[in-house]
Amino acid sequence: MQLYKNKELRSNLVIKEVGGKTMKAMVVFAFCIEYIKDLVLDILKKAIHGLDDNDVHWVVTVPAIWNEQARQFMIEASAKAGIEKENLTLALEPECAALYCRYLAMDKQEHGDNVEIKAFDENARFMVVDLGGGTIDITMSEVISTGQLREIYNATGGPWGGNFVNDQIMKTLKEVIGWEVMRKFQDEDYDDYLEVLRQVEQIKRGVDHDSEFVVSIPKDLLTNINVPDSLQQDVHIGKKSITLSTSLIQKIFSSSVDSMIKHVEKLLHNGEACSVSTILLVGGYSSSKVIQSAFREKFEKKYRIIIPLTPDMIVLKGAVITGHGIETIVGRMAKYHYGLGLSAAAVSGRSISIGDNDNKTFFSLIKKGQKIKVGEVVTQYEVVLKAKSKWANLEMYTTKDDKPRTIIDNDHFTKIGGILVKLPQFKRESILILTISYDETEFKVVATDKNTGRCFVGTCRFLEKESN
């Protein structure tokens, strides 16, 4: 939440801990990442014999609203935690969420249940509402013809995340028990104080529209209590507990829910949202029954509302899919020539045709020494495929020679992978658009069938890290 207020994540940013001490955010972030990394590696190494640290690719998720500087911050923090840049992908949280749900939808379609497919048809627009502990993040995306997602809007809705409810409950307890008594309790029995916080969190997760809220409180805090008049009706003091009435706990939830519903409603009236048909709820807070009913009540008539079974895990699962979907090589300068191995290729301009012939010729796509910028399409070609079989394999080769030879042989070329492309049976030729792009951490080769819009992603190891 300090980041929410601060907005800018600079490498020298200082943050405060509970007791008021300050520390560099970079140190804290790096420590947290390292802790999780070590824990995961420990478990993985027990399960996979001979696993090397470099066998693991890490995906760190960041909110969509973060700028380049904040992303750089995460890359640096990850490096400090021992994750090299080439083993790291930064993924946007709402994109992960959307990706997972799309994946889920495809899975369902294959198993004959197409209920949730419509939300992800071409041109469909949908809203992802990520209800976290701190903030509510809202994104709207559109499914484009390649099946990829295009973000049309993103924003942080506001600080009404799940922790806001805990804070309000703690505030009420303090008003009942007395601020001074609670401050002393927190200072002197921090473990017991934490236990109360944990309990509040646990009970909150089970709250429904008719729940009372019963918290166990150490006995000595409950002697000599004067419940303020304003709370008389709604607070009951037991021997070892305090009970908040159903109406009070609903009121506390409302302080968060009303603001978020109002905000979502406003965004849905926004021009960009005109064809949004689906609202996707993710994030831990959307497990709450109170939240789910509020969204259903308000929006279900007009929109399809999707709440996955484990909303708190969706961003994580989407991040894992992201990590598997791409190759993870960083490079700023091509060390080799990279290109296609073509059977008797006929090349004209930026268009190449592939026939059937045994002698493979080398068709260069990226030249040795070519500079590559982050976030840019490096090169794009139209490839005409004239294959007789159902599948065509676009083979990728590298060569170290300064001037690449024409005919591919084992001495001078290394095969680095290929893209398997499925061809429509009824056509004699297909036109593929081959796009090689480089974003923050990776090279991606995508072949798009111009007619069907189907995408095929290459699994080539394209570039090696630039050595200094």
Ligand SMILES: Nc1ncnc2c1ncn2[C@@H]1O[C@H](COP(=O)(O)OP(=O)(O)OP(=O)(O)O)[C@@H](O)[C@H]1O
């Ligand atoms: N069953 C539940 N009912 C109500 N709230 C829940 C439930 N499960 C988790 N939460 C709340 O969800 C929040 C955590 O959600 P999540 O893990 O998505 O947050 P986060 O991504 O860490 O936070 P942020 O997105 O703000 O950075 C906490 O406030 C937690 O209390």
Ligand SMILES: [Mg+2]
């Ligand atoms: Mg989150």
